[in-house]
Amino acid sequence: MTTCRIATWNVNSLNVRLPHVLDWVAVEKPDVLCLQETKLEDHRFPFEPLREAGYHAVHSGQKTYNGVAILAKQPPTGVVAGIRGFEDPQRRVLAGTVGDLRVVCAYFPNGQAVGSEKYEYKLRWLAALHDWLSEEIAAWPRLALLGDFNIAPEDRDVHDPEAWRGQILCSEPERQAFRSLVDLGLQDAFRRFEAGAGLFSWWDYRQAAFRRNLGLRIDHILLSPPVSAACTGCRIDTAPRRLERPSDHAPVVADLA
């Protein structure tokens, strides 16, 4: 393919959000769309309507929580679920090759609160992801990591940095883990094009947070060097967040030459 559009979207239940997804892919026509929080077992995944919309899909899901999918115009090959060597019943990672691009779709743990058991799990998960990805990049130099990272990398990614300082999604160990991924050579596609503050991918359902733009930038697209070099743009599409009964996350889109 001469140009390629890749995207990521935490849909917060694909059961509820399938109409939004179908409408969105009809307009934006991504070649690859990574989904998080499908909250579906594999046998309930809506393969048929997505096929009719022109997408092959692979899914690693479970009841109620988590669940990740890769939709692609070309059928993904070499599909692997999970982080190799990290036993985890939570369905958070799915990788596959689309064309000449290795795509890793990830739903990072939330962590609940700094110091909690879930936070410790998040840090262990982040370390395992880092070590696995270092091998993946060696095997596939053209790699994209897309997903809900549940990390706001810097203060400019937070509506109220002082209120969030040291809190979950913003703590220094989480931000260090994000930088460790960048140190593997993975570039934050959005920040190649946008330096400003106040640009977010998630807004709380409560307190009219979206209308007031009280959000965080926690959904990201990280690109290995040859892919980053070919990236011509990256944006957050806030249009679906304005719809009736929206996901609390907006899609992030990157275009590759």
Added chain:
DNA sequence: ATGGCTTGAGTGTCAAGA
């Protein structure tokens, strides 16, 4: 104000998200 919405489970009310 540890609240404020939303979803899935399951049919009363809680866990979890971020």
